[in-house]
Amino acid sequence: MKEINVTGQKRTDLGKKASKTLRKEGLVPCNLYGLAEQDGKPAAMAFAVPMTELRKIIYTPHIYVINLVIDGESRTAILKEIQFHPVTDAVLHVDFLEVNDQKPITIGIPVKLTGLAQGVRDGGRMNLSIRKIEVKAPYQQIPEHLDIDVTALQIGKSIKVGQLNFEGLEIVTGKEVIVCSIKMTRAALSAAAQAQA
Numbered sequence: 001m002k003e004i005n006v007t008g009q010k011r012t013d014l015g016k017k018a019s020k021t022l023r024k025e026g027l028v029p030c031n032l033y034g035l036a037e038q039d040g041k042p043a044a045m046a047f048a049v050p051m052t053e054l055r056k057i058i059y060t061p062h063i064y065v066i067n068l069v070i071d072g073e074s075r076t077a078i079l080k081e082i083q084f085h086p087v088t089d090a091v092l093h094v095d096f097l098e099v100n101d102q103k104p105i106t107i108g109i110p111v112k113l114t115g116l117a118q119g120v121r122d123g124g125r126m127n128l129s130i131r132k133i134e135v136k137a138p139y140q141q142i143p144e145h146l147d148i149d150v151t152a153l154q155i156g157k158s159i160k161v162g163q164l165n166f167e168g169l170e171i172v173t174g175k176e177v178i179v180c181s182i183k184m185t186r187a188a189l190s191a192a193a194q195a196q197a
Contacts, residue, residue: 001142001144002065006049008030012046023090023092028092029093030049032047061110062110063079063142078107080095081095104138106134107142109134109145110131111146112148116150117182118152119156124183125183128180130177130178141168148164148180153180155182159179159181161175
């Protein structure tokens, strides 16, 4: 996984009014859910990050380990959740999750199909059903993407999550979920019909 640095500052004023003021200043309210616990739940640290800093981790297909530097104090985290404005798509709030070497994390990793499928060579069309697969592992073992070889895939066949296996990763996504399939196209249908005639 790629690493990236994000700098922010702690915020003491919490609530809607304070958050609105922050957004006007080009800052986004964030929470870091840490390893420290409060009443049995992960304790949250409230901070703010300039939108210019967040842009590089939000608008990208990559997943990152983020070195959060909040008021000079460094924490290692991953992006947990982003809230967008329903109309303007502006980023309203971001949640981060603190990670360490010992505790495994669950994260969605982008799927990357490799090879030219036999079914596509025969005139079928590749259909990618899910873009990410949820896995669980210590953060250092998490790859940037999951390579899935589709070379042998025929028309009408699919690859399900249950057929996949990645070393050092526990797959969390359901086994019956279809990752990709090859659909018959009209061109392939008519070619098959002509071959039989």
